[in-house]
Amino acid sequence: MNIKQATTIDEVIQLLDEIIEVSIQEQSAIGFFTMLYREVTVRIKEGIQNDAFQNGERMEKLDVIFANRYLKAYYQYKAKEKASECWEFSFQQAENFWPIVVQHLLLGINAHVNLDLGIASAEVSTAENIKDLESDFNQINIILSSLVTHVETCLIKIWPTLAIILKLTGKIDNFCIDFSMKTARDGAWKFANEFVVLPENQKEACITQRDKRIAEIARLVSNPGYFVSAVFKFIRLFERGDVAQKIMDLKMIQEKKEDCVVV
Numbered sequence: 001m002n003i004k005q006a007t008t009i010d011e012v013i014q015l016l017d018e019i020i021e022v023s024i025q026e027q028s029a030i031g032f033f034t035m036l037y038r039e040v041t042v043r044i045k046e047g048i049q050n051d052a053f054q055n056g057e058r059m060e061k062l063d064v065i066f067a068n069r070y071l072k073a074y075y076q077y078k079a080k081e082k083a084s085e086c087w088e089f090s091f092q093q094a095e096n097f098w099p100i101v102v103q104h105l106l107l108g109i110n111a112h113v114n115l116d117l118g119i120a121s122a123e124v125s126t127a128e129n130i131k132d133l134e135s136d137f138n139q140i141n142i143i144l145s146s147l148v149t150h151v152e153t154c155l156i157k158i159w160p161t162l163a164i165i166l167k168l169t170g171k172i173d174n175f176c177i178d179f180s181m182k183t184a185r186d187g188a189w190k191f192a193n194e195f196v197v198l199p200e201n202q203k204e205a206c207i208t209q210r211d212k213r214i215a216e217i218a219r220l221v222s223n224p225g226y227f228v229s230a231v232f233k234f235i236r237l238f239e240r241g242d243v244a245q246k247i248m249d250l251k252m253i254q255e256k257k258e259d260c261v262v263v
Contacts, residue, residue: 003075005068009045009060012067013038019074020251024244029094030074031247032101033108041067043143053136058124062136066120070112084207086111086214093222100236101246106221113144113184114214118191119207127197134189141185 006012016038023031044063048056073087083091090107093099099107117140125133191210198206223229241249 003072003079005071006064009041009048009063012041012064012071013045015071016041016067019071020247024247027243029099029101029104029243030091031243032094032104032250033090035247035250036105037067037070037108037112040143044140047139047143053139054132055136058133059136062120062124062133062140065123066112066116069116069120073111084111084115085211086115086218089215089218089222093218098233098236099222100232100239103221103232107218109144109184110218110221111214113141113188114191114217115207115211118188118195118210121188121192122196125192125196130193130196133192137189137192138185141188145185 004015004018006015016034019034020031020038022028023034041063044059047053048059053059070087073083074091076083077088077091082088090104090111093107094104117137121133121137122130195203195206224232239246
């Protein structure tokens with residue numbers, strides 16, 4: 001299979017649209033994260049156009065490198081080639097009945113922020129100027145964080161009774177806190193600063209080691225403990241609509257700028 005790569009942010013959005021359409025046709029849960037990621041990309045594009053970033057040209061370059069890592073992993077997986085371990089696990093879970101939509105989203109965010117964002121940030125920087133990127137790096141994470149909150153809000157709106165039970169036990173809060181965007185952001189920035197100073201011949205080994213660590217986090221997201229897993233299974237049994245319908249719901253919600261999504 002041809003591994004498609006983007007050269008501009010518009011091409012990124014176009015390729016994400018293609019994956020979403022394929023996911024709808026194939027009833028693939030891969031489309032859940034792709035839909036969320038498309039919204040992130042659109043917001044970054046709008047931020048560049050509105051001068052929300054310190055360096056718009058650098059930000060588009062970072063966005064393209066960042067997206068191409070996801071696109072490469074996706075096309076490798078579809079071609080039955082070996083993708084990075086954390087993405088491989090995320091895509092495999094998309095073939096599993098039990099994960100709920102929020103878990104699919106978190107698996108994608110885990111791989112893309114904890115692995116890909118640090119690498120992309122280092123690739124648009126040097127050891128001497130990476131500090132200049134920090135403000136724009138944080139701006140990306142503000143966008144991502146707002147969308148994670150968007151997902152958490154939907155859990156409460158669509159399953160209010162379960163949300164009350166989970167909040168009373170503290171379990172859902174613990175689940176989300178354990179996978180907080182602040183932790184992911186800080187880890188990605190630390191990794192970017194470590195990665196950018198490495199000699200070229202050490203970078204591949206560093207990525208492999210990091211990938212294995214992020215895959216372990218993915219396994220925790222997939223299996224967050226007996227109680228939360230049991231509740232998520234209960235939610236899954238009562239989810240409405242097939243995968244394609246849920247992707248379409250996500251698309252409709254984003255187009256209408258509503259403040260919750262399906263779980």
